[in-house]
Amino acid sequence: MRKILALITILVTAVFADEAHDIMKKLDENMRGQNIYIQMRMRVVSLGHERTMQMQSYSQGTKKSFVKVLYPPKDSGITFLSLDNQMWQYVPQIERIIKIPPSMMLQNWMGSNITNDDMVKQSSIVEDYEPRILKKEGTVVTIELLPKEDAAVVWGKIITNIDISTYTSNKDIFYDEEGKEVRVFLYDKVKKIGKYFIPTYWKIQPIDKQENFTEIILEDVQYDMNISDQYFQKSALKRFSR
Amino acid sequence: MFQLALKNILFYRGRSITTAVLTFVSTMLFIIFVSIQDGSHKSMLENSLKIYTGAIEIYHKEYRDTGGNEYLIEDVKTITDKLSEIEDIEAFAGRYETYGLLSSREHSAASMISGIDPAKERVLSSLKEARREGEFLSENSGNCLYMGAELVKKLHLKMGDEVAFVGSASDNSFAADILKLCGVFKTGLFEFDGSTSFINRSYFDSLMSAQNRASYITIKLKNMDDAQRVNSEILKLLNDDALESLTWKTLMKTLVEAMEVDSIFGYISLSLFFVVIFFVIMIYGFVNVSSRIREFGVLRCIGLSGANIFRLLFYEIFVLSSLAVVLATPIAGFLCYYFQLHPIVIEGMAEMYRDYGVVSDAIPLNFDIFTILWNLGVIYILNFLSIVYPYFYINSFKPIEASRHV
Numbered sequence: 195m196r197k198i199l200a201l202i203t204i205l206v207t208a209v210f211a212d213e214a215h216d217i218m219k220k221l222d223e224n225m226r227g228q229n230i231y232i233q234m235r236m237r238v239v240s241l242g243h244e245r246t247m248q249m250q251s252y253s254q255g256t257k258k259s260f261v262k263v264l265y266p267p268k269d270s271g272i273t274f275l276s277l278d279n280q281m282w283q284y285v286p287q288i289e290r291i292i293k294i295p296p297s298m299m300l301q302n303w304m305g306s307n308i309t310n311d312d313m314v315k316q317s318s319i320v321e322d323y324e325p326r327i328l329k330k331e332g333t334v335v336t337i338e339l340l341p342k343e344d345a346a347v348v349w350g351k352i353i354t355n356i357d358i359s360t361y362t363s364n365k366d367i368f369y370d371e372e373g374k375e376v377r378v379f380l381y382d383k384v385k386k387i388g389k390y391f392i393p394t395y396w397k398i399q400p401i402d403k404q405e406n407f408t409e410i411i412l413e414d415v416q417y418d419m420n421i422s423d424q425y426f427q428k429s430a431l432k433r434f435s436r
Numbered sequence: 437m438f439q440l441a442l443k444n445i446l447f448y449r450g451r452s453i454t455t456a457v458l459t460f461v462s463t464m465l466f467i468i469f470v471s472i473q474d475g476s477h478k479s480m481l482e483n484s485l486k487i488y489t490g491a492i493e494i495y496h497k498e499y500r501d502t503g504g505n506e507y508l509i510e511d512v513k514t515i516t517d518k519l520s521e522i523e524d525i526e527a528f529a530g531r532y533e534t535y536g537l538l539s540s541r542e543h544s545a546a547s548m549i550s551g552i553d554p555a556k557e558r559v560l561s562s563l564k565e566a567r568r569e570g571e572f573l574s575e576n577s578g579n580c581l582y583m584g585a586e587l588v589k590k591l592h593l594k595m596g597d598e599v600a601f602v603g604s605a606s607d608n609s610f611a612a613d614i615l616k617l618c619g620v621f622k623t624g625l626f627e628f629d630g631s632t633s634f635i636n637r638s639y640f641d642s643l644m645s646a647q648n649r650a651s652y653i654t655i656k657l658k659n660m661d662d663a664q665r666v667n668s669e670i671l672k673l674l675n676d677d678a679l680e681s682l683t684w685k686t687l688m689k690t691l692v693e694a695m696e697v698d699s700i701f702g703y704i705s706l707s708l709f710f711v712v713i714f715f716v717i718m719i720y721g722f723v724n725v726s727s728r729i730r731e732f733g734v735l736r737c738i739g740l741s742g743a744n745i746f747r748l749l750f751y752e753i754f755v756l757s758s759l760a761v762v763l764a765t766p767i768a769g770f771l772c773y774y775f776q777l778h779p780i781v782i783e784g785m786a787e788m789y790r791d792y793g794v795v796s797d798a799i800p801l802n803f804d805i806f807t808i809l810w811n812l813g814v815i816y817i818l819n820f821l822s823i824v825y826p827y828f829y830i831n832s833f834k835p836i837e838a839s840r841h842v
């Protein structure tokens with residue numbers, strides 16, 4: 195009898211683990227497709243006032259992405275390239291390509307509440323974290339993501355609420371290594387684009403600075419288009435800056 | 437009883453001289469050891485304070501814990517105007533610190549870049565004295581960077597090389613510029629030398645939109661011992677709940693704790709020495725008392741109580757201790773005072789040990805009357821304790837038995 199119970203437990207755990215992996219995989223597919231082009235508007239609210247930026251982003255798979263700042267005019271032409279967890283930046287004002295060192299990866303990206311690491315490592319959520327289903331309520335599944343033993347990640351834990359009717363997240367909570375809540379990502383306004391679903395409104399709220407937040411609105415999203423490989427070379431930083 | 441004690445002291449000269457000499461040596465060593473220990477700690481602290489940290493610093497309350505542009509001090513001028521009213525302040529300045537990315541052609545590194553007022557900084561810190569190459573900043577140094585030697589190594593820079601700076605301005609907007617390496621410093625504080633650069637405040641303010649803003653205001657006092665009192669005065673003058681004014685004791689908590697631990701280990705080492713001295717004095721006292729058992733027996737037989745015998749021993753040790761202390765204290769006190777004013781200088785020590793944070797060749801002693809008084813208290817207590825066992829030993833004999841003791 196005990197053996198049967200143990201077998202059932204193992205099977206149930208395995209099924210849930212597989213289901214969690216499956217959900218995370220589908221979520222990841224929705225967020226990036228085979229490749230994805232996004233034009234977005236970012237509103238950063240801090241110090242009692244706000245700044246708005248506009249950007250274009252090109253991503254291919256999980257390892258390559260290119261971002262170009264379009265607005266404000268002062269920052270227009272600043273470009274970022276992520277290749278295999280490394281990141282470079284081109285600043286037209288000083289005409290320099292700068293490699294962002296690992297020690298700067300947790301710095302805020304362009305004064306927003308997302309970090310350089312977010313720009314590079316979002317791809318690794320599926321690879322670096324082990325998912326586990328915590329609960330299911332209707333179509334919403336709460337999944338806990340714990341870093342794998344050998345994973346070089348900054349978060350101690352991530353709790354994500356995924357709507358399995360669209361395989362999109364509506365809330366991610368990020369915890370540090372001591373289990374303290376650090377920030378919350380809220381997602382809304384899910385749109386179906388081709389065969390993919392994607393939330394077009396994101397809000398990033400740091401826990402220790404409640405009066406600050408960053409909103410990202412995806413204005414234009416195109417999946418599986420023909421993005422030239424030229425975007426994912428270091429020379430692109432300067433070439434596509436103009 | 438006191439006269440009897442004096443007679444005994446003169447009669448048993450060998451024991452008296454040994455006890456007095458040992459007490460004299462202990463007193464001298466103890467006062468000078470504590471003075472060197474306190475002096476070198478004070479010097480370490482002053483050196484650390486000289487390098488960069490102020491005796492008092494004013495912050496926005498959340499700045500040290502949370503950080504970020506939200507917690508910069510706004511309207512620095514209003515605060516510095518108030519600080520000008522305090523007489524005990526020698527100098528003060530607002531510093532604007534930010535973390536940014538510095539990049540040479542091939543290498544990048546994160547750095548704390550601090551906008552400083554070069555003229556004021558010459559008085560406030562020893563950054564200028566820590567210069568190894570090139571020039572310290574001046575009023576007209578523009579985009580010149582004064583960079584820590586370890587950071588220069590990380591970025592593989594040579595004097596005059598250009599360095600790209602990328603960071604967030606005080607309004608969180610994007611800031612970037614090409615700066616130039618004009619000077620290199622080395623304080624010996626590895627972390628500091630490996631991550632810090634300085635730039636002229638007026639140039640940096642326009643790049644970072646930080647006019648009349650500061651990460652904190654650093655203050656140098658005429659006398660560092662007044663820190664607590666002046667700090668209270670500053671808090672009263674500021675009268676602003678959003679600001680905090682902290683003395684070096686809070687700012688350099690780690691160093692203060694390290695010095696306390698060092699003192700404890702110093703006292704432990706010294707206590708081993710005292711244990712030896714204590715036992716030598718006690719053994720001499722014991723041998724002396726052992727040879728006088730008959731004498732004590734006779735004294736008890738003619739009516740002296742146990743308490744009288746204790747008083748007799750106490751007077752003897754008190755007179756001998758006082759004699760030694762009276763001779764040792766002025767000599768030790770004078771040495772402490774003299775070497776406080778004229779520290780012992782070991783040429784080349786700072787150069788040799790710069791990598792370990794030593795920035796001065798001088799080892800000053802610390803002259804403090806209160807410290808000397810408690811040192812003397814310890815000497816007296818140890819000497820008094822040394823008569824306890826001999827006293828109990830004598831008391832273990834009955835008066836008749838003692839009077840017949842051979």
